[in-house]
Amino acid sequence: MxxxxxxxxxxxxxxxxxxxxxxxxxxxxxxxxxxxxxxxxxxxxxxxxxxxxxxxxxxxxxxxxxxxxxxxxxxxxxxxxxxxxxxxxxxxxxxxxxxxxQGVLPDNVDKFSEAIIQTGRSVVITSTINRRRQALGLPELKDVPVEELKIILDE
Amino acid sequence: MAENVRVIPFWGCMIPVKYPQMELSVRKTMEPLGVELVDMDGFTCCPDPIYFKARDKVQWLTVAARNLCIAEEAGLDIITMCSGCTSTLLEAKFILAEEPELKEKVNQRLKRIGKEYKGTVTIKHIVVMLRDDIGMEILSSTVKRPLTGIKVGIHYGCHLLKPSQIMHIDDADYPSLLENLIQTLGATPLTHTEKLLCCGKGCLDDNMPLQMTYEIFASMEAVGADCMGLICPTCFNSFDIGQILISRKMNRIFDLPVIYFCQLLGLAQGFQPEEVGLHLHRIKIDKIMEKLVKSESVEFAL
The missing domain is CATH 1.10.1060.10 (Alpha-helical ferredoxin)
Structure with a gap:
């Protein structure tokens, strides 16, 4: 220093x-x-x-x-x-x-946040999830308004 | 019974998708307490206070404010079940109140979808609602099977308490919230050296998170805990599967069940382990159930 x-x-x-x-x-x-x-x-x-x-x-x-x-x-x-x-x-x-x-974000940070913008969630939904939720007696997960996210995040 | 409490559950991502057993335990245990969960459509990820925030704080604030608008429009308080969601939503509210120019900027973006963030919504983690809006007396009145003799190692996690300037929940160095709640269920809350240590999940390193988990479990084992009690799905992820990883990578077996607070509450309210999803955990709770059955039969004999 x-x-x-x-x-x-x-x-x-x-x-x-x-x-x-x-x-x-x-x-x-x-x-x-x-x-x-x-x-x-x-x-x-x-x-x-x-x-x-x-x-x-x-x-x-x-x-x-x-x-x-x-x-x-x-x-x-x-x-x-x-x-x-x-x-x-x-x-x-x-x-x-x-x-x-400066475009030097670590890959996993970039991909993780990009997934949130693309899907609205930080954990990706697979076909088994709603089946597992149903087995537990939980309501089905609905789609999230991804379009709205894109509109408000548009620079 | 208290006056009917109506709140909007903000489930976040980890709980409904990865650990639905936690959602199940909340839905089951709130009913006897007279808490009405008013599910709302349209929420997205809070968004997460580590990665998404690292990418762009203004975008992070914008998405958080959009979520808060949904509750503001409905005129009800939000309860959170995850410390990460609690952190994001409370901090976003704090920053937007602290910086009016930023609030204006965020609102210009929200205007595109016909929303306006006002800053009127109240956000509480479910355990804070239980303490402040339900109270220990009512909580204890729903306990049908006290968890007598079960020693619960407490893990606060970071984002419920810190920064206290924003969270306003408890003393960040000497908290008592979880101790009091767990005691109300008839169990014995155990304090331990690493009670306030971070689970390490937010750290981008191959070894450090596992080392932190190791220290936390060694500290709980040293005081004779039967299980760990916590309130955050991210910490749970570090600890349930984390113990399996430790046994593989560090050759050390801990085998301490990790239990979300509302699952403990569910057991105390008399639900079977499967009814609050405890069968889905990697570390099984058989020993705890044996201990509970034993203490019940002792009470019967007396």
């Missing part, structure tokens, strides 16, 4: 993503690290380091399909604990949104 060049342009772009602007509040106390399960189970993952790289504007290290940010468990413990209202998990998710903008 000896490079003294800060990439403010990157940070300005991050500020425009929902929740991305809160990265500015981070004063590097490390309260998030103490409660982070990913930091506990991985030697590489450290939310304070991710925030520091963000403050420095290290775009190349942060924005990629194999970036460390994808190992976040999304548990919200850092959001709960942060004394500065940084909401680190939300900053990490904003960084993930940047991955989308």
């Amino acid at each position: 000896s490079d003294k060049q800060l990439d403010f342009e990157f940070r300005e772009r991050l500020n425009r993503i929902v929740g991305g602007d809160h990265h500015n509040y981070c004063y590097q106390c490390g309260a998030c690290v103490a409660v982070c399960p990913a930091a506990r189970f991985s030697d590489e993952f450290n939310p304070r380091d991710i925030l520091l790289m963000t403050l420095l504007g290290r775009e190349q290290e942060l924005i990629s399909a194999d970036s460390i940010i994808w190992k976040c468990t999304n548990c919200y413990s850092c959001y709960e604990r942060c004394p500065q209202d940084v909401r680190p998990v939300e900053v990490i998710i904003a960084l993930k949104n940047m991955c989308t903008q």
